[in-house]
Amino acid sequence: MFRVLYDHAKGSVSEYYQWISYLLDRPDYWSGVTGGLRFFDDMAMLGLLEETTEVLAARNRRLGVQWGDATFKDLERDRELLNAASVLFERFLDIAPNSLKRISTYIRSNPRQFVTIEDGD
Template sequence: MIVKMTRREFNSLPQEALYKACFEPLLLVYKSRVVEQITKNDSIVKEQFYKQLTNGQRALFVFQVYYEHASNSMVEFYWWSAYFMAQPKIWSAMKIGLQYFGDDAMLRLLEEIEEVLKRYNHPSSLEKFTVTREDLDNNRELLAFISPLYGKFDETAFLTIKIISEYVRNNQREFVQIED
């Protein structure tokens, strides 16, 4: 599932565009496989897809999926963080991916998010997942913890994208096949 592009295209893409150019084709493959699946258990399809990616693609994919959802607002940041944390394999994969890219700042932030969510007894599995987007309206103390974390996330994610983009540029074979 390596993305194909010319050397000229690869060299001319700005960092964020290169990052997206390596993510978007993966997302399209992922979505088509989920839609095509016949069984009701799409976790098998998801795991098979994930296993076909390189380590760098896995790290990029899981972070970008989280980022695209969590960056829309503080409420979405809260809900998607709780949702991802309720899926230990995915939450762990995201942390491993950040370690892979050497992004200590975002990794520490995820650990802070995890600490807050655990303090407020957020579920550790989807079976018990009852988190709603209205929870922040109903719990001012939780809101007081989540609000600064969202601010940090907004700042840190920009640097994370830069770190990942630089990694892609310096390790192109893990993401891109150059066709001249």
């Protein structure tokens, strides 16, 4: 699930904001992302996503909006949101390569937890 977030959010601060909001609007998806990060013991990325959630949730409460109300235009209309999301997005880009490496190294070291190889007989 982290790869889903990463692939969709890495392109711009707007995509990061929109995809975080989208996934938070779907608690099962969000728990898939955070649960996966816990499984791989990626506390740096987990901490960043928790901080992002807190920042966005505070804004939502202040404005009385829900996760599903988020749009790309929010960043154009809200300079404070743009500034906060930009800082968080830059940190996301800095941390993500280590997250991807951590996950891929674990999977390569423990392939039987992720893939079942059957004989062609």
